[in-house]
Amino acid sequence: MDTYINNLKNAILSLCKERDISVNKLASLTGITQSTLGSIMNGESLNPKLATLIKLADFFEIPLDQLVGRERYFQILLNDASGEEAAALELGAI
Numbered sequence: 001m002d003t004y005i006n007n008l009k010n011a012i013l014s015l016c017k018e019r020d021i022s023v024n025k026l027a028s029l030t031g032i033t034q035s036t037l038g039s040i041m042n043g044e045s046l047n048p049k050l051a052t053l054i055k056l057a058d059f060f061e062i063p064l065d066q067l068v069g070r071e072r073y074f075q076i077l078l079n080d081a082s083g084e085e086a087a088a089l090e091l092g093a094i
């Protein structure tokens with residue numbers, strides 16, 4: 001299974017557990033079909049649509065990078081950036 005998809009699956013499970021909701025309830029709350037979420041969770045969907053990822057990130061109030069396990073990459077960028085660039089990165093302007 002692709003690393004990002006595995007990270008996505010783990011993030012969804014963890015975030016649902018933190019909020020005490022099931023994956024089926026997540027589908028209902030986000031407007032994502034149960035079959036789409038099921039495909040992601042079962043590893044059948046190796047390339048979910050950006051719109052799906054955005055809905056998940058927005059619902060959980062986290063950046064897309066964090067949702068797919070790229071927060072380490074983002075943190076490296078942030079650490080290497082100058083003060084002004086770091087502020088822009090944090091605001092999503094870069």
